[in-house]
Amino acid sequence: MIEKGKISALQMGLLMYHAILATGILFIPATVFNVAKQDIWISPILASPLGFLSVYIAYKLNKYYPKDTIMQYSKHILGTFWGKMLGLLLLLLLITSLSVMFWQYGEYVVSEFLPHTPKSVIIGMMVILCAFAVHGGLEVLGRLAGMVFPVFFLLFLVIIILVLPDVEVKRMLPVMENGLMPSLKGAWVLCTWFAQFGIIYFFLPFLTDREKGLKFGMLSVLVVTLTLVVTNIIVIWLFGNVTENFNAPFMSASRYISLAEFLSHLESIVMAIWIAGTFIKLCVFYYVVVIGTAEWLNLSDYRSLVLPMGFLIGVFAMQAFLNSAEAAEHFRIVSHEIMDTLVYGLLIPIFLFLGAYIRKTIFKHKVRRTN
Amino acid sequence: MKWVYIVSITALVILMFIFQWPKIKTVEKNEKIAFITLTVLGWAIAIFYVIFPSMPSPAKIVDFTLMQISNIFRTLW
Numbered sequence: 001m002i003e004k005g006k007i008s009a010l011q012m013g014l015l016m017y018h019a020i021l022a023t024g025i026l027f028i029p030a031t032v033f034n035v036a037k038q039d040i041w042i043s044p045i046l047a048s049p050l051g052f053l054s055v056y057i058a059y060k061l062n063k064y065y066p067k068d069t070i071m072q073y074s075k076h077i078l079g080t081f082w083g084k085m086l087g088l089l090l091l092l093l094l095i096t097s098l099s100v101m102f103w104q105y106g107e108y109v110v111s112e113f114l115p116h117t118p119k120s121v122i123i124g125m126m127v128i129l130c131a132f133a134v135h136g137g138l139e140v141l142g143r144l145a146g147m148v149f150p151v152f153f154l155l156f157l158v159i160i161i162l163v164l165p166d167v168e169v170k171r172m173l174p175v176m177e178n179g180l181m182p183s184l185k186g187a188w189v190l191c192t193w194f195a196q197f198g199i200i201y202f203f204l205p206f207l208t209d210r211e212k213g214l215k216f217g218m219l220s221v222l223v224v225t226l227t228l229v230v231t232n233i234i235v236i237w238l239f240g241n242v243t244e245n246f247n248a249p250f251m252s253a254s255r256y257i258s259l260a261e262f263l264s265h266l267e268s269i270v271m272a273i274w275i276a277g278t279f280i281k282l283c284v285f286y287y288v289v290v291i292g293t294a295e296w297l298n299l300s301d302y303r304s305l306v307l308p309m310g311f312l313i314g315v316f317a318m319q320a321f322l323n324s325a326e327a328a329e330h331f332r333i334v335s336h337e338i339m340d341t342l343v344y345g346l347l348i349p350i351f352l353f354l355g356a357y358i359r360k361t362i363f364k365h366k367v368r369r370t371n
Numbered sequence: 372m373k374w375v376y377i378v379s380i381t382a383l384v385i386l387m388f389i390f391q392w393p394k395i396k397t398v399e400k401n402e403k404i405a406f407i408t409l410t411v412l413g414w415a416i417a418i419f420y421v422i423f424p425s426m427p428s429p430a431k432i433v434d435f436t437l438m439q440i441s442n443i444f445r446t447l448w
Contacts, residue, residue: 315413
């Protein structure tokens, strides 16, 4: 096995929590508001079954091939050539996705906090930082997630409590003004995030307590859903119909806090938790890309690939979009038309699962009967 | 101005090489090949982006492909 380290199921759940929520907590409310209006808090509940499904499919595949990640069992299921082809497709999609995430991080930091710093410096620093974490291996990532999560959650609660004096519940009314359809459309947008739970298939073989993998995976989806519901409710209570004017409403909400005239400008707290969460998210996807490449090439060690891969991703991230207008077009396509995350998170695993099911049950029956 | 970028990218790649190469064990031949290929690929793509800045990025290529596929499905619908 290529990865010698092991993580616990809880640590995997925390890793996935950050991998989904780090960007989601900022960008989901405004993106979903375009279609769901004041019902944005219903959308995460409607979209969560997709997350549960992704985790369940990955778990079932892992049950069939307990010691392999997707790169290896795709070869077992489809044969060497088609397995490699599917692996290549998966890697290309993951690399693209990761480069967009790095771009998003760079763009956000430049536009909100460090307007005079070149984007190459910001992205480059993050790539180097992530490269060191990924070089450390899976155990390092697991512990980092365990370290960041309590801080993340505590500060999240602090922000919510401090916002409470300004909220007005009636901004949420009327609930389901135009029926369930707007929130269903919002749920479709959210599928982009929930489908990313599929990358859990890279972590399941490396668990110390594999039987708990499903439980903590599901729990992770549940906590992500709850966090999103709470975020969306707070945003809609606070901003109502002007939510769409903000790029990142949760950040603007924290700017809004002014308690007793001395506790204000808390956006630095949100920025701190956001950077920490995004760091984990980027590390998770970076790790997945590196270990996926190493397994695709049948290497015995993935550490030598960390730096070249980081360089490649950094180059792609720098060039991902020339300006925010192009990026907005990209995010419109991936969230309203067809999504790349859905392909690598759900469609490819379902396809492999069907193949594995046919191989393991139907053909086995045949073999038994001929015996 | 372009040559400044090209020189600095090359310097970065050489630094990366100096840092990583001694750490790969001599028996791991495949690792060395993979490392060199990826590094050269990254360097070449970076240089291409410097010379032709309007070259499409992978994100846009994936968008375009997925849109084409979804259009095919839509016409079949």
